[in-house]
Structures are given as C-alpha cells and as structure tokens.
Amino acid sequence: MQIPVATPKALLADKGYDGDRFRETLLIRGILPIIPPKSNRKVPEHPDYRRDRDRNRVERMFGKLKQQRRIATRYDKTAFSFESFLNLAAARLCRKSFVNTA
Secondary structure, eight states: OOOOOOOOSEEEOOGGGOOHHHHHHHHHTTOEEEOOOOTTOSSOOOOOHHHHHHHHHHHHHHHHHTTSHHHHHTOOSSHHHHHHHHHHHHHHHHHHHHTTOO
C-alpha cells in the first residue's frame, strides 16, 4: 500500500530559483511560487512577502544550526543519534530567547 503524496499549495524558495520556466512549471502544476525577484529581472514579480519572511526565518535557523560543528559535519553514525543532537542544538538556540526576557 502506497501513501498518497499531497501536492503543495505553495513553494517557498530564494532568489536562486527565480526563473520564468521554473515559475511556469509550478503554476501549471497548481503550485504558487513564492520567490523574491532577482535584482536584474526586467519585470519583477511581487511575491507574498509575508510568506517569504517565514522562508527567511527557516533559512536563518538552519544557518545557526550549522554553526554547531557536530551537526554540520554529521559526526554521528546513526540517524537517531544525529536527530538527538539536532534536538539538543535547537533547544540550545531556543534557550537563548528565554534568558533575560523579564
């Protein structure tokens, strides 16, 4: 028995994916492209900047997680061990936002 794969409603991507063909392919498949325009685009597309802010937030979080050497170089041999240290690194990042907030 196969698990059905749901079609996404939107695709969040960075400027590297800003191309007319790529956008057309997504629209044909019924996927809304939320991609900020490149600076050299003649007719700039205006994405939903509120959703693009979410993409940026996720991208920055991955950048911060990769600053942890153990996560970036993937020292752990098993997926369970890697996920455990990923959770610890994420908790360490979240803890910083709760310290001295009073």
